[in-house]
Amino acid sequence: MLPMPRLCRLLIIGICSVIFFVACGDFLEGDRSFNSLEGDKPSAAEYCRLVEHQVGKTEVCGQPQNVAVISPYLLDTMLALGVQPAAFAQAVNPRIQIFDNPTEQIPYVGKWVTSNPIGLGSRNTPSLERLTLLKPDLILGESWQGNQYDLMTQIAPTLMFSDQKNPDRVLSWEQNIVEVAQALGRAEKVEDLRAAHAAQIAQARAALQPVLQAYPRVFLMSSNVGLTQPKSGSDTSLLRLLQEIGFEIVPPPGFTGSRVPLSLEVIPEIESDLMFVAGWDDDLALNPEESTPEATVQGTWKSRPVLNTMPVFQLGRVFFVDYYLWGGVVRGPLSDQIILEALPDLLLPVVENPT
Numbered sequence: 001m002l003p004m005p006r007l008c009r010l011l012i013i014g015i016c017s018v019i020f021f022v023a024c025g026d027f028l029e030g031d032r033s034f035n036s037l038e039g040d041k042p043s044a045a046e047y048c049r050l051v052e053h054q055v056g057k058t059e060v061c062g063q064p065q066n067v068a069v070i071s072p073y074l075l076d077t078m079l080a081l082g083v084q085p086a087a088f089a090q091a092v093n094p095r096i097q098i099f100d101n102p103t104e105q106i107p108y109v110g111k112w113v114t115s116n117p118i119g120l121g122s123r124n125t126p127s128l129e130r131l132t133l134l135k136p137d138l139i140l141g142e143s144w145q146g147n148q149y150d151l152m153t154q155i156a157p158t159l160m161f162s163d164q165k166n167p168d169r170v171l172s173w174e175q176n177i178v179e180v181a182q183a184l185g186r187a188e189k190v191e192d193l194r195a196a197h198a199a200q201i202a203q204a205r206a207a208l209q210p211v212l213q214a215y216p217r218v219f220l221m222s223s224n225v226g227l228t229q230p231k232s233g234s235d236t237s238l239l240r241l242l243q244e245i246g247f248e249i250v251p252p253p254g255f256t257g258s259r260v261p262l263s264l265e266v267i268p269e270i271e272s273d274l275m276f277v278a279g280w281d282d283d284l285a286l287n288p289e290e291s292t293p294e295a296t297v298q299g300t301w302k303s304r305p306v307l308n309t310m311p312v313f314q315l316g317r318v319f320f321v322d323y324y325l326w327g328g329v330v331r332g333p334l335s336d337q338i339i340l341e342a343l344p345d346l347l348l349p350v351v352e353n354p355t
Contacts, residue, residue, distance in 0.1 A: 027336040051183045053159040053176070054143035055314070060157050061328075063185030064137035070126045070269050072109070072324075074140045074161065074180065077173055079112045080193055081186040083261045087134050089120035092327050108325050109334050131155050159183050161208060162236070163331070171237045193333050205245045207344040210351045212246050213275030215317065219250045221262060222278040225296040227304065230262040233278055241339055247274075254342025257268045270312050274347070277311055280323035295322040317350050 008066075013203040068087040068296075069075045075088055088099060092107065099105050102113035118134060120126040123141075128151055131139065136156045142149075143162040150160040163175045174194070180188045219241075220233035232252045233239065239249055250272040252260050279297030298320040301307050312318055325335055 046268050047185075049182055051159060051179055053179055053183075054162045055146050055149050055158075055160045058153075058157050058159050058183075060138060060159075060183050060185075062137075064069055064183070066133060066134070066162045067138045067184070068120065068131055068136040070120060070123050070138045070139065070141040070145060070155070071109075072123070073142065073163065073332055075113075076330050076334045077177065077180050078140065078184060079109055080333035081181055081184055081189045083184050083186060084113065084115040085117040086115065086136060087118040087120050087130065089123045090221075091123055091324070094122040096120075103137045108330055108338060109332075112334060123187050128155070130307070140180070140183070157271060158297040159251060162235075168234055170243075171328045171331050172240055173237075173336070177333075189346045194335070197333060197336060200243070200337060201244045201270070204241075205341045208347060210348045212273075216246070216248050217271070218242055218247045218252050219252075219270050219272035219275045220278075221267070221275070222259075222323055223297060225279055225281045225293050227264065227297065228306075230264065230267065232260040232262060233276070233327060235259060236278070236280075236326070236328040237324050237336065238276065238328070238339060241336060241343075245343075264304060264306050268306060272312065273317065274350070275318045276321050276326065277318060277328035278323040279320060280327065292322075294322045315350075315354070319346055 002298060012318070027311050047063075048059055049058050050057050054236060064083075067078065067079060067083060067084045069085050070089040075085060075090070079087065088106070090106065096105055096119040099110075099113065099117045099294055102110040102115075102117070104110065105347055106113060118130060120130055123145070125139075126145075126148070128148070131152065132155055139152050139156050139158040141152070141158065141160045143160045146160055149158060161176045161180060163173055174197075177190055177193065178187070181190045186256050220239055221230055222233045222236075223230040243249060250270060252262060253266060253269055277294075277297060279293035281293040281296060301313070301318070301320070307313065310318070324330060325338065
């Protein structure tokens with residue numbers, strides 16, 4: 001038997017050895033975890049990026065989780081990128097406090113909203129008070145809303161975009177999809193959206209070949225339901241989609257610019273095979289579920305002899321549509337998809353069942 005002093009010393013050495021190896025193991029395990037995190041995820045500082053937009057350059061860090069959007073167009077785009085809104089200001093329903101039934105409350109793209117965003121009022125005058133209470137990570141708007149930019153930047157990083165950067169001013173979400181995706185931390189989604197859009201155009205082009213061959217020339221216009229403010233609609237996203245499919249867009253006589261005011265008397269002089277009339281109703285903007293501007297403007301059109309005697313109308317080749325979607329209020333990848341899916345049903349009857 002070992003003497004007691006020696007036995008004590010061995011026990012002490014053994015205990016210290018166990019503590020040492022356990023501590024070393026914990027340290028090494030922690031070191032491996034640290035290295036794994038370093039390798040898999042960038043630090044917050046590394047994930048910061050400077051995003052250029054129409055009002056300046058803004059630093060955005062991490063992946064925003066609490067995004068306020070004050071534009072139907074940008075709501076469409078962020079939904080297509082897989083990001084849900086925390087708050088929304090739109091063109092209709094400004095009195096809604098919370099979008100608890102977005103499919104019914106948000107026109108066209110509401111079916112893709114799975115959150116219950118806070119209502120920020122009108123996109124023209126979004127509530128800065130509600131934005132402040134929300135404390136968003138990011139605010140997205142359009143460049144024409146820039147008069148509120150300085151105030152919004154005091155609440156959260158704010159980026160404002162324009163999709164009219166191209167020389168012909170035709171509306172296109174592809175003009176700034178890269179920057180919007182960068183701001184939202186979804187840059188990897190951009191090519192998927194572009195590929196999906198190209199496939200949708202190809203599908204629509206194939207389906208509409210009979211119409212393209214028979215009626216290739218299209219005139220686009222918009223008006224209030226009373227037809228007192230008719231304009232050519234040559235800067236809309238519908239124009240871009242029709243051009244991508246292969247249609248020829250006819251300008252109003254003597255004009256090449258966008259949104260040219262028209263008189264009712266000049267409309268019959270326009271030589272086109274097809275015509276789209278996008279109607280809006282300012283009086284019903286507060287209650288869009290009660291508004292059918294396309295039907296109302298069609299009724300007004302029928303009552304005007306200068307219009308209802310047009311051959312293109314009598315042949316059933318004038319199409320009345322809702323300005324909110326077809327005129328470009330909401331105009332991102334999702335609304336493009338809706339229009340492209342609707343066009344064959346709308347146009348093919350003119351060749352399958354000619355009047």
